[in-house]
Amino acid sequence: IDLNDPKKIYTTLKFLNTVLSLITCVDCSSAVQIRDDLTDIEKQVCLSTKSFENFISTFLDRVFQMIEHLSSDMFDTTVITDEVNIDYRDIELLLESILRNITGQCSSKIYWFVQEKLTNFLSGAYFSPKVKGFVSAVVRALLHGNPVEALKCVLPKTCESIEKIMNHADTTELFINGKEDLELIWYLTLFSELVRARGDTLLIYKPMIMSIFNRSIHIVHKYSYEILANAARDLLESLSYVYPIEYRLTIENLDEPFIDFLPIRVWGQPVDFDRFQMQYHIPNVDEIDFACE
Numbered sequence: 496i497d498l499n500d501p502k503k504i505y506t507t508l509k510f511l512n513t514v515l516s517l518i519t520c521v522d523c524s525s526a527v528q529i530r531d532d533l534t535d536i537e538k539q540v541c542l543s544t545k546s547f548e549n550f551i552s553t554f555l556d557r558v559f560q561m562i563e564h565l566s567s568d569m570f571d572t573t574v575i576t577d578e579v580n581i582d583y584r585d586i587e588l589l590l591e592s593i594l595r596n597i598t599g600q601c602s603s604k605i606y607w608f609v610q611e612k613l614t615n616f617l618s619g620a621y622f623s624p625k626v627k628g629f630v631s632a633v634v635r636a637l638l639h640g641n642p643v644e645a646l647k648c649v650l651p652k653t654c655e656s657i658e659k660i661m662n663h664a665d666t667t668e669l670f671i672n673g674k675e676d677l678e679l680i681w682y683l684t685l686f687s688e689l690v691r692a693r694g695d696t697l698l699i700y701k702p703m704i705m706s707i708f709n710r711s712i713h714i715v716h717k718y719s720y721e722i723l724a725n726a727a728r729d730l731l732e733s734l735s736y737v738y739p740i741e742y743r744l745t746i747e748n749l750d751e752p753f754i755d756f757l758p759i760r761v762w763g764q765p766v767d768f769d770r771f772q773m774q775y776h777i778p779n780v781d782e783i784d785f786a787c788e
Contacts, residue, residue: 501583504561508589511554515593519749519758520547520601526753533757540759548608551597555612558590562629566622584628591632598640599742602749606640613637614648621681624718634688639742642692646700650689654703656682661710680719683711687726694734694782701785704730734778734786741774 524545527538565583598609613633622630637645660679686707690697697704711723745766747756778786 501586504586505589508586508593512589512593512596515596515600518600518762519745520551520597520605521749521758522547522602522604523753523757523759525751526757529752529754530757537757537759541757544759547601548605551605551609552612555609555616558629559616562622562626565629566626587628587632590629591635594632594636595639595742598636600749601640602751604750610637610641610644610648614645617649617685618652621678623677624680624684627684630684631688634685635691638689638692642696646689646692646696649685650700651703653682653685653689654700654707657686657707658710675716675718680722683719683722683726687722687729690726690730691733693740693776694736694778694785695776697730697733698781698785705788731786734782736776737778738776739773740776741772746770746772 522544523541526541527533533541598606601609613636617630617633634645634649637649657679660676660682664676664679690704708723708727711719714720714723745758745761747758747761749758
């Protein structure tokens with residue numbers, strides 16, 4: 496990942512996205528010891544999957560470095576703008592797709608590893624609004640893989656940070672003069688992405704979510720208010736829309752042992768639509784009531 500050459504980054508990510516959309520990120524190395532029907536090539540592939548965790552770790556570290564570098568750019572940290580370099584916008588979209596492919600088609604072990612790295616990154620510091628697209632990619636990947644656990648790890652801390660900032664902020668500057676607060680903007684951005692989670696997973700956080708909206712509604716800073724408006728729209732969509740919630744290549748269990756199913760054998764294979772059980776989010780009564788409030 497070379498920030499001086501966006502086209503190189505784009506080409507690399509496009510290749511990774513294509514590959515990761517066709518495979519499952521599962522360490523199948525143990526299958527060599529428990530199965531006797533593997534070909535020599537399958538044995539080699541199974542053993543090579545042991546490197547998935549190291550590869551993903553290295554990839555995420557490079558992504559984090561890129562985000563930190565872009566955020567620390569002195570030309571962008573003090574000015575908030577909606578103008579986005581088209582090269583980096585394309586990269587943001589590819590990054591989101593790659594991370595969703597990883598979290599949506601991996602074993603539980605790898606998901607927990609990825610979730611820990613992503614949540615540690617999100618909670619470690621706040622960044623410039625310029626990298627909001629990259630932050631969105633990270634949050635959406637977490638929600639795509641396991642919204643229940645992702646919300647449990649990130650949403651309470653995010654809401655707590657927003658409340659803390661507003662409790663200690665100069666109310667005149669925040670609610671009358673519209674002073675820009677980069678830390679508050681960072682956490683509001685996280686909040687707006689987190690409420691895009693599946694509607695039923697948000698219900699237990701209803702008091703917390705409503706508290707943030709009620710307190711933040713008085714903010715007059717234009718960019719912050721725009722984030723809140725988007726959050727309200729996305730929350731309503733999460734609660735009231737019908738949408739697919741399952742995108743995996745296979746309905747089989749991706750965790751060990753690999754006695755009845757070997758994940759590498761579905762790599763690059765078309766989906767069997769006769770067996771694929773598509774799952775949809777259908778709003779329940781509690782979600783509709785939440786949306787109506």
